[in-house]
Amino acid sequence: MANRVAIGLGSNLGNSREILEKSIGELGRARGILVEKISRYYRTVAIGPPQPDYLNACVILRVDLTPLELLDALLAIERKFGRVRLERWGPRTLDLDLLLYDDFVLETAELEIPHPRFRERAFVLVPLAEIAPDWRDPVSKQTIRELRESVDCSGVSVW
Ligand SMILES: Nc1ncnc2c1ncn2[C@@H]1O[C@H](COP(=O)(O)O)[C@@H](O)[C@H]1O
Numbered sequence: 015m016a017n018r019v020a021i022g023l024g025s026n027l028g029n030s031r032e033i034l035e036k037s038i039g040e041l042g043r044a045r046g047i048l049v050e051k052i053s054r055y056y057r058t059v060a061i062g063p064p065q066p067d068y069l070n071a072c073v074i075l076r077v078d079l080t081p082l083e084l085l086d087a088l089l090a091i092e093r094k095f096g097r098v099r100l101e102r103w104g105p106r107t108l109d110l111d112l113l114l115y116d117d118f119v120l121e122t123a124e125l126e127i128p129h130p131r132f133r134e135r136a137f138v139l140v141p142l143a144e145i146a147p148d149w150r151d152p153v154s155k156q157t158i159r160e161l162r163e164s165v166d167c168s169g170v171s172v173w
């Protein structure tokens with residue numbers, strides 16, 4: 015499969031561990047997607063309005079899908095796990111963010127790649143650095159390891 019992709023997973027409603035494990039299973043069964051690497055699971059202090067801690071992880075995929083086809087697949091899996099969009103940065107059963115798609119840079123109303131906020135998020139950079147430390151962000155030109163070293167990781171611990 016041609017394209018390398020990084021996905022961030024997050025959940026803070028329901029049985030988050032089971033939801034993340036099952037959603038990775040769904041990714042592996044989806045057409046045109048191969049799951050190549052899975053990070054450990056991390057408990058992370060919520061960023062945004064007061065709400066329970068999150069369970070976060072990252073996966074590396076190989077995909078034979080365009081970015082928009084992949085986004086549709088991610089949104090379908092979120093819906094399957096009962097995701098309802100209530101408030102921005104609010105609690106959710108499952109959030110799947112497309113972080114990096116090879117070295118593509120894309121900015122449309124529907125999809126932005128790399129994910130616009132991933133560089134400042136320890137809950138993304140800690141698990142991502144575990145499985146793809148040398149991947150270079152095509153915008154900042156920094157590696158994931160370098161980005162991880164530039165954020166405060168005190169709210170992130172292995173589950
Ligand atoms: N890189 C992206 N990954 C996931 N979703 C994205 C990305 N860029 C734009 N979007 C749009 O955001 C909503 C989902 O927002 P959440 O707040 O993460 O639920 C999605 O419908 C995409 O159109």
Ligand SMILES: Nc1nc2c(c(=O)[nH]1)N=C(COP(=O)(O)OP(=O)(O)O)CN2
Pocket residue numbers: 023024025058059060061062067068070101102103104109111131137
């Ligand atoms: N610890 C932690 N905090 C979070 C998390 C998360 O996964 N872990 N996701 C959020 C993302 O919220 P949303 O998807 O509404 O925003 P985005 O479009 O900026 O990703 C907001 N806060």
